[in-house]
Amino acid sequence: MDEEISTRDRIINTATRLFQLQGYHATGLNQILKESNAPKGSLYYYFPKGKEELALECINLTEVLVEKTIREKLVKIDDPVESIRNFIEEIIGNTNLEKNEKLSLNSIKIVSVNLIALETSSTNETLRKACQSAFNTWRNVYTEKLLEGGFNKEKAETLGMVIESMVEGAIVLSLTTKSDTPLLKIAEQIPFILDQ
Amino acid sequence: MDEEISTRDRIINTATRLFQLQGYHATGLNQILKESNAPKGSLYYYFPKGKEELALECINLTEVLVEKTIREKLVKIDDPVESIRNFIEEIIGNTNLEKNEKLSLNSIKIVSVNLIALETSSTNETLRKACQSAFNTWRNVYTEKLLEGGFNKEKAETLGMVIESMVEGAIVLSLTTKSDTPLLKIAEQIPFILDQ
DNA sequence: TTCTATATAGACTGGTCATTATAATTTTGG
DNA sequence: CCAAAATTATAATGACCAGTCTATATAGAA
Numbered sequence: 001m002d003e004e005i006s007t008r009d010r011i012i013n014t015a016t017r018l019f020q021l022q023g024y025h026a027t028g029l030n031q032i033l034k035e036s037n038a039p040k041g042s043l044y045y046y047f048p049k050g051k052e053e054l055a056l057e058c059i060n061l062t063e064v065l066v067e068k069t070i071r072e073k074l075v076k077i078d079d080p081v082e083s084i085r086n087f088i089e090e091i092i093g094n095t096n097l098e099k100n101e102k103l104s105l106n107s108i109k110i111v112s113v114n115l116i117a118l119e120t121s122s123t124n125e126t127l128r129k130a131c132q133s134a135f136n137t138w139r140n141v142y143t144e145k146l147l148e149g150g151f152n153k154e155k156a157e158t159l160g161m162v163i164e165s166m167v168e169g170a171i172v173l174s175l176t177t178k179s180d181t182p183l184l185k186i187a188e189q190i191p192f193i194l195d196q
Numbered sequence: 197m198d199e200e201i202s203t204r205d206r207i208i209n210t211a212t213r214l215f216q217l218q219g220y221h222a223t224g225l226n227q228i229l230k231e232s233n234a235p236k237g238s239l240y241y242y243f244p245k246g247k248e249e250l251a252l253e254c255i256n257l258t259e260v261l262v263e264k265t266i267r268e269k270l271v272k273i274d275d276p277v278e279s280i281r282n283f284i285e286e287i288i289g290n291t292n293l294e295k296n297e298k299l300s301l302n303s304i305k306i307v308s309v310n311l312i313a314l315e316t317s318s319t320n321e322t323l324r325k326a327c328q329s330a331f332n333t334w335r336n337v338y339t340e341k342l343l344e345g346g347f348n349k350e351k352a353e354t355l356g357m358v359i360e361s362m363v364e365g366a367i368v369l370s371l372t373t374k375s376d377t378p379l380l381k382i383a384e385q386i387p388f389i390l391d392q
Numbered sequence: 393t394t395c396t397a398t399a400t401a402g403a404c405t406g407g408t409c410a411t412t413a414t415a416a417t418t419t420t421g422g
Numbered sequence: 423c424c425a426a427a428a429t430t431a432t433a434a435t436g437a438c439c440a441g442t443c444t445a446t447a448t449a450g451a452a
Contacts, residue, residue: 007429022319025219025221041427118219123218132373158384158385161378165369169361172368176324178317178324182361186357186358189354192392196388205401224438225441226440235400235402236403237400241398247440388441
């Protein structure tokens, strides 16, 4: 009980949050260390290659964490159309599991690699590929659910990508407009889009 | 003839390209000045409030430029479904108007405020609102086209937002995966989505 | 000419960046 | 209890950051 969170984990948790919230370039190592109450020496002890190695770890952990979250949500409802629609609606009120978040919109950003992906897509191949892997993994969860629901392979793959595009785009719009509406609207349209 | 491009315009053009390609925080004023062959004195002469004021101008100009581009494309085909589908396909091979761009994917980024929007959505209200205005303007072009095509007001507004979400999301995925596929796939699905 | 506004030129500021090096400390195993 | 390993502490590095400042043109008007 009362298990201590290791310095390494505190660094990763804080870094993940800040990278996703502010971006890779706007987040300084000093800020990460201060907010995680970690000493500077420790950062380069656990991540000898520095900031990029830390960010890579953050992206990879987000990939598996979000994949797990999507799977858990989708498994709750058999019908793929209804389960996906329901999942998108739940993105909004979702991540208040983390206690210290005030705006639910910030919570949305914290389960996304959208910003880091765009920042690094033309300047850092290592991080770009990590984000690419995350997007592929998440898209694949939708595709699998559609396959289980009886869609043929080609349709399931295309629609998986369409859903992933819509979700990522609606996240951008919801964050930029500080409004739930984009996410709610695409959730509302899921039944029509998948009715093929 | 042989009209000289003013220093102010050279700064704006270079800054717009770099902000959209690398992001707001990753782009330094020195890089902008060097690539536009402009002196530092001029930057603060034309933009006394500095980097933020420059970025604001870049976003606002992108808003009207992209709006104009979308309108020009959509007007070419009467049927809203077909015209929007066609437009999305054309985003890919689109902006080779600018001569010095090599990758067509970079061209995509250069007509987007996606990255700046995410970077500033939780840290800079001025720039966030400028991006919000751009997204709203572009979404409204789709909505208007759907209204002209006989969709009722509510449907047109919802679907306008869905299209804008899909396009922005597919841009993120296409850039991250360095592949045209996401944009092509959503274009392919437009007829089904708008068939209501 | 002289005056004034517009524009360019570049050095300089204080601060922060990621990273490195080295020393001190704590923890752990024998 | 000691020695080795794991971790933390601190200082300093050079590069770059946005922004300020002063000097210098350049042009048209009086």
